[in-house]
Amino acid sequence: MATPARTPAAAGNILEVRNLTKRFAGLVAVNDVTFDLRRGEILGLIGPNGAGKTTLVGMINGTIEPTSGDIVFDGHSVLGVPAYRRAHMGIGRTFQVMKPFPGLTVLENAAVGARFGAAGGIKDMRRAQDRARECLEFVGLGRRIDQRADALGGPDRKRLELAKALSMKPTLLLLDEVMAGLNHVEIEEVIEDIRKVRDQGISILVIEHVMKAITSLSDRVFVLHHGEKILEGPTEEVLRDPRVVEAYLGKKRTKS
Amino acid sequence: MPGKEGLTLFFPEKMAERVLTPVETRAGSAKRTIVFVIVLIVVAALAALPWYGNSVLVQFGISVLLLATLAQGWNIIGGYTGYASFGNSVFYGLGAYGVAIAMVQFKLPFWIGMIAGLVLAVVFAAALGAAVLRLRGHYFAIATLALAFIMTAIVSNVEIAGSNIGLVLPLLKSDVLFYELALGLLVLATMTVWWLANSRFGLGLISIRENEEGAAVMGVNTTLYKTLAFMLSAAFTGLAGGIYAYYITFIDPVGVFDVGLNVKMIIMAVFGGPGTVLGPVVGALILSTISEVLATKVTSIASMFFGIVIVIAVVFMPRGIADVLRRAGRSPLRYFVDNVRTHRL
Ligand SMILES: Nc1ncnc2c1ncn2[C@@H]1O[C@H](COP(=O)(O)OP(=O)(O)O)[C@@H](O)[C@H]1O
Numbered sequence: 109m110a111t112p113a114r115t116p117a118a119a120g121n122i123l124e125v126r127n128l129t130k131r132f133a134g135l136v137a138v139n140d141v142t143f144d145l146r147r148g149e150i151l152g153l154i155g156p157n158g159a160g161k162t163t164l165v166g167m168i169n170g171t172i173e174p175t176s177g178d179i180v181f182d183g184h185s186v187l188g189v190p191a192y193r194r195a196h197m198g199i200g201r202t203f204q205v206m207k208p209f210p211g212l213t214v215l216e217n218a219a220v221g222a223r224f225g226a227a228g229g230i231k232d233m234r235r236a237q238d239r240a241r242e243c244l245e246f247v248g249l250g251r252r253i254d255q256r257a258d259a260l261g262g263p264d265r266k267r268l269e270l271a272k273a274l275s276m277k278p279t280l281l282l283l284d285e286v287m288a289g290l291n292h293v294e295i296e297e298v299i300e301d302i303r304k305v306r307d308q309g310i311s312i313l314v315i316e317h318v319m320k321a322i323t324s325l326s327d328r329v330f331v332l333h334h335g336e337k338i339l340e341g342p343t344e345e346v347l348r349d350p351r352v353v354e355a356y357l358g359k360k361r362t363k364s
Numbered sequence: 365m366p367g368k369e370g371l372t373l374f375f376p377e378k379m380a381e382r383v384l385t386p387v388e389t390r391a392g393s394a395k396r397t398i399v400f401v402i403v404l405i406v407v408a409a410l411a412a413l414p415w416y417g418n419s420v421l422v423q424f425g426i427s428v429l430l431l432a433t434l435a436q437g438w439n440i441i442g443g444y445t446g447y448a449s450f451g452n453s454v455f456y457g458l459g460a461y462g463v464a465i466a467m468v469q470f471k472l473p474f475w476i477g478m479i480a481g482l483v484l485a486v487v488f489a490a491a492l493g494a495a496v497l498r499l500r501g502h503y504f505a506i507a508t509l510a511l512a513f514i515m516t517a518i519v520s521n522v523e524i525a526g527s528n529i530g531l532v533l534p535l536l537k538s539d540v541l542f543y544e545l546a547l548g549l550l551v552l553a554t555m556t557v558w559w560l561a562n563s564r565f566g567l568g569l570i571s572i573r574e575n576e577e578g579a580a581v582m583g584v585n586t587t588l589y590k591t592l593a594f595m596l597s598a599a600f601t602g603l604a605g606g607i608y609a610y611y612i613t614f615i616d617p618v619g620v621f622d623v624g625l626n627v628k629m630i631i632m633a634v635f636g637g638p639g640t641v642l643g644p645v646v647g648a649l650i651l652s653t654i655s656e657v658l659a660t661k662v663t664s665i666a667s668m669f670f671g672i673v674i675v676i677a678v679v680f681m682p683r684g685i686a687d688v689l690r691r692a693g694r695s696p697l698r699y700f701v702d703n704v705r706t707h708r709l
């Protein structure tokens with residue numbers, strides 16, 4: 109069971125996405141997108157609904173087949189590599205539309221990640237359960253480990269989704285709107301959690317509509333709009349850009 | 365902490381706060397021991413049955429044990445993996461024909477026939493799995509059902525299988541042997557399912573049942589796991605078919621590729637508790653007994669019996685007896701309402 113050595117400060121990119129395109133029947137969901145994710149950084153991804161963010165994440169973790177382009181993870185192209193192998197390689201994700209194992213307990217949910225995740229998971233059951241429990245306690249579900257997943261409320265489902273991804277021990281974590289539907293206090297907690305995860309040396313792509321999360325977490329941000337990357341740069345700079353204000357934040361500004 | 369050297373802790377700072385709770389509570393492991401002892405006593409009593417029961421009971425026993433093995437075999441693919449297979453009667457038929465062809469056409473001993481039937485069923489499951497296990501839900505059920513119908517027609521035209529006339533096997537008048545063989549196979553199947561329930565492989569299957577895409581994303585090789593589950597299911601089903609063929613001494617395509625038998629195994633597994641270790645066995649025992657009693661008393665009700673069971677099982681206890689027992693103590697109304705809610709009926 110070779111656990112890949114984690115060298116947080118190692119130079120270079122953990123993920124390189126090149127000219128990635130996804131066409132659904134008659135619709136270009138992601139159009140010629142190129143970006144890098146540096147080792148140990150938190151990269152923010154913003155864009156209005158339907159911009160192609162979830163599709164992009166799906167292509168990176170292997171649940172959606174790209175139409176063209178390339179994805180290089182840890183120096184190797186992962187095109188055509190099935191999702192489960194990418195999980196073994198260290199790519200973990202959460203789903204915006206959550207995918208819990210409804211009939212299993214919270215502990216069993218996370219145990220799947222622990223027993224199958226990075227490097228094929230921890231084969232020993234006790235160690236795997238220890239790890240699952242650790243991740244659940246980390247996100248604040250420690251008291252609910254024996255409950256069935258479908259008995260959890262909305263915020264706890266979000267926490268479980270995060271814990272499941274963490275239990276895989278990923279080196280790259282793709283977070284698709286994990287804060288949607290959470291209140292201010294809960295958002296603060298999750299922001300803190302994500303920061304701690306990064307401190308472990310894990311590289312993270314954060315998709316959020318919650319601007320506070322993007323500003324306080326991201327080292328850099330890029331913006332998708334109609335499937336195209338329209339901007340990329342340091343967080344402050346990007347969020348000040350008139351195109352972003354118009355394309356993305358505009359609606360919210362006029363409302364409030 | 366001893367025994368933890370190899371585990372790179374993910375959140376070391378969390379370790380201090382962590383309250384170490386044992387994986388199994390003492391009460392839980394005591395309960396397990398009791399169940400284990402009871403099962404052991406029941407198996408011993410069953411094994412001794414030919415020495416204190418009459419021949420009618422032994423024959424009934426053979427039929428129940430084979431049905432329970434079929435229900436347990438179906439449990440692996442249907443109960444644990446979540447794929448409602450109607451193709452298991454095909455595995456049963458292949459197992460039966462493996463034995464029949466080996467013994468009748470090649471004059472080989474029974475045990476070689478069993479191996480032939482086993483290989484036929486398992487290889488067929490692998491090939492079939494590659495084709496249909498990518499289908500989900502109803503589509504999978506319908507595809508396997510279609511195959512089950514086609515198989516009767518195909519085998520009816522295979523000369524070595526006796527075409528549509530069938531094959532007559534050599535007669536072995538030893539019900540005790542068949543009984544003990546059937547019991548041994550059921551014990552093996554149940555031990556395998558018990559292992560599944562506690563193994564990494566089994567957890568993979570369960571995660572597929574619960575959410576296949578979620579499982580793949582977390583590292584489960586879903587294609588491989590589903591196919592292996594199908595093959596394992598086919599193995600026990602085929603072996604049961606092989607024992608049946610030698611026991612009954614005559615098989616024909618319509619008799620052993622019987623979709624009705626597939627429906628029966630599903631009802632028994634679902635009635636007892638799909639995705640549990642003992643549920644399908646208990647389900648087979650209870651339903652066979654009731655069905656047998658009815659058949660000797662009121663035949664008109666007996667023929668409707670399995671239909672009635674389906675309705676009752678689906679409406680009142682979709683998760684089987686095992687679940688009813690687990691939640692015993694709750695009021696029946698509450699149980700019913702819970703079921704309606706969790707299964708979005
Ligand atoms: N499986 C699919 N088939 C067809 N169109 C899809 C599919 N998935 C997403 N789309 C479309 O692709 C576009 C991008 O969707 P998505 O990636 O979910 O955007 P976002 O996550 O940014 O809201 C949307 O117009 C959506 O309707």
Ligand SMILES: [Mg+2]
Pocket residue numbers: 161162163204
């Ligand atoms: Mg989305």
